[in-house]
Amino acid sequence: MKTKGALIWDFNQPWSIEEIEIGDPVKDEVKIQMEAAGMCHSDHHLVTGDIPMAGFPVLGGHEGAGIVTEVGPGVENVAPGDHVVLSFIPSCGECPTCQSGKRNLCDLGALLLTGTAVSDGTHRVTANGKPVIPMTLLGTFSPYMVVHKSSVVKIDPSIPFEVACLVGCGVTTGYGSAVRSADVRPGDDIAIAGIGGVGMGALQGALNAGARNIFAIDPVDWKRDQALKFGATHVYPDLASAMMGVAEVTHGKMADKTIITTGELKGEDIDNYLNMTAKGGTCVVTAVANMMETSVTLNLAMLTLMQKNLQGTIFGGGNPHYDIPQLLSMYKAGRLNLDDMVTRQYKLEQINEGYKDMLEGKNIRGVIRYTDADR
Numbered sequence: 001m002k003t004k005g006a007l008i009w010d011f012n013q014p015w016s017i018e019e020i021e022i023g024d025p026v027k028d029e030v031k032i033q034m035e036a037a038g039m040c041h042s043d044h045h046l047v048t049g050d051i052p053m054a055g056f057p058v059l060g061g062h063e064g065a066g067i068v069t070e071v072g073p074g075v076e077n078v079a080p081g082d083h084v085v086l087s088f089i090p091s092c093g094e095c096p097t098c099q100s101g102k103r104n105l106c107d108l109g110a111l112l113l114t115g116t117a118v119s120d121g122t123h124r125v126t127a128n129g130k131p132v133i134p135m136t137l138l139g140t141f142s143p144y145m146v147v148h149k150s151s152v153v154k155i156d157p158s159i160p161f162e163v164a165c166l167v168g169c170g171v172t173t174g175y176g177s178a179v180r181s182a183d184v185r186p187g188d189d190i191a192i193a194g195i196g197g198v199g200m201g202a203l204q205g206a207l208n209a210g211a212r213n214i215f216a217i218d219p220v221d222w223k224r225d226q227a228l229k230f231g232a233t234h235v236y237p238d239l240a241s242a243m244m245g246v247a248e249v250t251h252g253k254m255a256d257k258t259i260i261t262t263g264e265l266k267g268e269d270i271d272n273y274l275n276m277t278a279k280g281g282t283c284v285v286t287a288v289a290n291m292m293e294t295s296v297t298l299n300l301a302m303l304t305l306m307q308k309n310l311q312g313t314i315f316g317g318g319n320p321h322y323d324i325p326q327l328l329s330m331y332k333a334g335r336l337n338l339d340d341m342v343t344r345q346y347k348l349e350q351i352n353e354g355y356k357d358m359l360e361g362k363n364i365r366g367v368i369r370y371t372d373a374d375r
């Protein structure tokens with residue numbers, strides 16, 4: 001079918017809304033009418049080239065929620081009419097890694113940046129006959145998608161789409177960074193750097209896990225106010241002031257766990273984050289740096305002598321097929337505030353405005369809300 005999508009054709013160019021063609025679902029594929037798509041910082045990483053996809057044009061978007069309209073043969077996890085969230089990481093449940101329990105590290109993840117369909121290795125999306133690379137095998141910046149069943153998670157239909165889409169990446173990544181990767185324990189002091197969709201997910205994870213102090217670091221005044229509203233105990237505009245504040249509050253112990261959820265990460269910052277972390281503590285690296293960056297500033301002796309852990313994480317170390325419905329059930333039970341994380345809603349045509357707002361720190365999360373007028 002012909003539809004439209006937000007594409008980028010080269011680095012550092014604006015998103016361009018253009019006609020695209022999406023193939024019908026083949027074996028193991030699901031067609032979805034999209035209702036909402038979250039604007040995560042990682043889509044902007046495609047624009048800057050920090051995360052390069054296999055080529056151009058790229059169809060953006062990896063946070064989304066919608067309604068299944070059609071399924072190909074072999075699809076049993078969802079049926080037409082089901083409400084679903086797209087997981088930015090596929091999780092097949094069958095590969096050796098999934099079988100070992102590491103569902104966020106599914107072997108299908110190898111295809112994440114290639115743009116070729118899991119089912120048959122071809123391109124499901126084209127523009128003027130040219131293959132289009134959908135972000136993380138999805139491409140939620142289009143009112144319709146055809147994707148592999150391993151990226152599709154059925155949800156409770158009573159959840160509004162504009163909040164449901166957040167658990168396809170940001171919230172689940174942040175929440176899991178706290179409760180799984182950092183293993184926040186009751187009474188822990190937690191530092192979180194970067195208060196966007198991921199950071200606010202981490203903050204809520206730390207809160208629910210029983211953190212004592214939550215130190216939120218963000219240069220934007222309004223985001224620090226939001227962090228306090230969501231349960232942070234102390235806020236700081238930058239690393240230097242946070243270092244002094246955390247030292248004072250913890251009497252020099254520092255944060256048991258530090259979680260880095262900034263939009264951009266530099267190798268030279270790592271030592272500062274480890275200095276903010278207590279001896280025996282864990283620094284969780286959730287933020288994504290430029291893929292070519294290999295240099296890190298790190299006092300190796302202190303890493304050893306203070307017995308610190310430096311822990312990378314993707315999708316919060318969780319299982320999309322478990323965590324997505326679980327977090328939405330917590331939202332429904334009033335234990336997870338997703339409503340206040342959706343700062344603004346946009347039309348697909350306003351995507352560049354949405355990303356400008358994100359870069360200016362105006363949004364915790366901006367969400368594209370599709371209507372019939374988009375289709």
Ligand code: CXF
Pocket residue numbers: 040041042043051062088112136169288
């Ligand atoms: C990213 C991680 C790197 C690949 C693209 C998606 N995660 C979420 O924003």
Ligand code: ZN
Pocket residue numbers: 040041042043062063088169170
């Ligand atoms: Zn994301």
